[in-house]
Amino acid sequence: MTEKLSAQRNRYPLEHLPAGVHICWQVDGDEDFHASLAGIAQAVASAGAAFLYIVDRRPLTALRRQLHAIAPEVTAQGKAFLLEPPQILLDNARFDEQTALAQLRRFTLSHRAGGLPAPWIVVEMSWATWGLPGSDRWQAFESLLDSAGQELYGMFLCQYDRRHCPPDMLAEALRFHPYILFNGWVVPNQVYPGPIPSPILEREAVMVQMGLDGDSYQEYLRVFLEEAESHAARLSEAVQAGSAKQVDYHAHSLKGAAATIGAVRVRDAAWELEQMGKRGSLAGAPQALEKLLQEIESVRRITAR
Template sequence: MDSHGPVELKELKLGDHVAFLYKNEAEHRAVIEPFIRDGLEKGQKVVYVAETHDSKAILDSLRRNEFDITSYLDSGQLVVEGPGEIYVRDGVFDPHRTIELVKEEVERAVAEGYTGLRATGEMSWVLREPPGCERLIEYEARLCEFCEDAQCLALCQYDQRHFGSDLLLDVLQTHRAVILGTELCHNFYYFPLAALTGHSPPAARYDIWIANLLRFNRLLKGGSEDQVQLPRSEETKTIAKIAGGMANDLSTLLLAIVGHAEILLSKAPLEDPWRFDVQGILKASREATTLVNQLLAFGRKQMPRAAAMNLNAVVTNIQSRLVSTVSKGIEVVTVLEPTLELIRADFHQMEEVVMNLAGNACDSMPEQGKLTIATENVTLTEKHCETMPDARPGNFVRLLVGDTGVGMEEETRKRIFDPFFTTKEGAKGLGLSAVYGIVKQHDGWVDARSELGQGSVFSVYIPVLSAESEFEMRVVSPSDRLPGKGECILVVEDEHAARGWITHLLRGSGYETVEASSADEALEIFSAEKKRIKLVLTDVALPGRGGVQLIRELLSINPDLRVVLSSGYAEERFAWQDVLKKEIPFIEKPYTRVELLRKIKETLSTLQESKGQS
């Protein structure tokens, strides 16, 4: 909620927790009377907790404004109580007990057929300093948290003539919205309960204040609250976490499906009729892998395999594929900067970004139109950044994907990056979410501009690779150069199908294998076979102690042991390295047979190098 002139109480809704700070009786009447009236007209039960004000005078004022207050009092929709009935029962204030009483009032209101509870209380009872009053701010913080998920709107009244500024500062920190006099304001100084009571409150407060400062600064420079808010709300973050977990499990299953299908295909003669069926399995599995990667990208759990690259190469690589898939009535135009700067990025993820944006653009032009894909070098100043919430000054490569389609209304534009949101029948709603996640992982941002009937323009900004940046050039070896020499590998994987494919592949490639389905079983095997086992390949998500703890214990037994960790959560590998105090070879699921054999070969080669040096 932004600041207003005369207070617009109709903007308040169930779930809000508002501090009302007033300086005189005129301001009090200007807010409280319409607050009560609006709640009654919306079918809410209204509870007024009076302390210093004469409740009869407030009700009489409502009657003078030709409002039939008597019928609401008689029906019980409007209730006026004293502080002793809510805040200070038995002469003692207890935050937990008071929250429970509010909860009971909400449940009672809903049971009686009202749409919710609208409660307002005069907080002047605190000035009498009853036992427990020192816990007022704890109560306000917990009430804010309670209201967020309840059918309750709470307005807490504070007379600035009687409360000190030190207490009012704390009050500000515990309310999402504030009415100052007669102005309703979004509260940039609000802190969630966890930030006030967590492990490191100063650090949490600092982070929130810095974020709010940036938002407020952009609002002052002409932005809107809608522009400033990120599309990843708390609800969206929860969905991202669930999606990432699902994707990790699916990655393990796809590992086995793709792996076995590849083996079957490599052994089937060209004339074998079964080849068509196996190829169908592979095609479907790879499409499923793409979907998994979108889930991981949205949840930002997919680690980019970054290297120095020219974004023009991505556009050129997919251009023929794109032209063959779009409708005949759509003209595809590319405008590529010939001296485009290098960026550090994952080539395949950048392909996914372009394809998703282009596909989204084509969907908005069902019959005909023009799709434009362009690249350019841009230097952004502070002034340029004023109209883009995530922007920062510096040198960037800009990818532009524009269309002449139907465009988007404002409500749709606000939600385009939300997971599973789509306006297209049969679509999954993950394409633009994946774009958002991928670009964020590359330290960039997406700027979307659109008007209904005027088409859309999506601009992706990726930082230019600086001259002093280091990047790795990797030489790819064909699979026929990756056979083992009889080395014994311990495979630790709790998913039976994936473990079976891995051991089958390794044995067929010249390695010996032993297998375990848990960390405990792996430790038992290693204790008996530690002289023979040269490398351990383990999943991170194992039942019990987990793969990271397993590696730690194995390295304490044999510091020279070679290990490879595997997971669908590539982004978390740096945390694992911090735990293990060393860099551990890692392979991301789902991987191909060649990728696994290459990783095994590379890791074992470091063992030979260390022996040669000793």
């Protein structure tokens, strides 16, 4: 992606970024925050884009006033959406990375469908320090966001306030972002290892969570593979028949079963098909189904070892 950016001494201006960029914005005090927000708001205004800010610790009213002072055209045209995490990231005070990503996907795709510029989205990440159920999955959310890339049609900045986020969280966050916002410029993240692939099975985590020994887990896994094969067959029929409703139903069922057993890649592949079914558009469904079948086979192979 670097060659697509207009570089100046290895620094990239915010207004020249292509859609799909995933940036780590580590705020170091109010002065740094205000300067960076000004650059972001001006880039949003220049692009004529919408701006979604998921705000955690900052008062919404004060932030809206500040944004209006910086870029009045954004707020005047009703393109600025300031929400708190429970409104878009949390479901009944619980965090689920797939639900959060689906919410962001709906927001960005609505702009793409309307022929609008890619929206800018800032997610203030200090909600992950609340200790709410599922909030320890924030890394999984960042990994999904990083892997989704340009598919999401948005400019994503994940904001970490150094005054509220612990040092180990700040260090961990850098693993998921190819770029960093620093003094109003975007710079390459030298410690970024590239998108981190999901594990095929989260075996140990599920065994601890469900209180299972190795033999019991293997039995659950055997039953899951039987169910997965059945759902995959029904999904194949539904895709061939063009039945979005049946794709949604069977993909949703398979996604839940995969999540329970810790088959992460199967869960994610099923989720992709589920979203196609919910949208009523099966363009790309044959390819998504093939990916799902490959992930089911991956689980089968490591189970047979």
